[in-house]
Amino acid sequence: MHSVSSSETPWLKIMTHLRPVKEPDQPRPWQEVDRYLRHNDFLNLRKKEIVYKEWLKDVLEPVLQKIEDEMGSQSIEEMQKRKQEQLSQYLNYCNKKGYVFLDYFDPSEYDPFSQKTCTDCWKNESHQSPQ
Structure with a gap:
């Protein structure tokens, strides 16, 4: 067994009585930046929510x-007749x-608007081009 010399004793006493360094009360700069960024993200999300509402x-x-009103104004017989046509x-x-x-389709024969029906509901002042 090794004996502890008297020259090592003060060093051991110092090492055994060390305390951890206390954290300062002031937050660190990166903590403030992180807090700011989280708050900014929250505000941006809230703005998007308000714009969506x-x-x-x-x-x-x-x-x-308008769609519900238009669909509700048609009777079942009219819808069946249009579907049959x-x-x-x-x-x-x-x-x-x-x-x-x-x-495969021939562009000269293809007319995407051949099935359009009842477009009078879209012909009002707000949808017409200015003259």
Whole structure:
């Protein structure tokens, strides 16, 4: 066994009585920056939420209301009649053409607006081009 010399004793006493360094009361600069960034992220998210709520109230709800009003104004008989007319137009086109494929079409024959019906509801002052 090794004996502890008297010259080592003061060093051991100092090492055994060391206390951890106390954290300062002032927050560190990066903690402040982190806190600021988290708060900024929260505020940006809140702004997006407010903009979405305003858009929902000012844009989406009126459009959905117009769609519901238009759909509610049509009777079931009118919808069935329109559906039957569109089906007969499609069948007549298929019989005349001989084949219809979605992946191949002739641009000279293709008219995407051939099935449009009742566009009078969209013809009001707010949707017309200025003259």
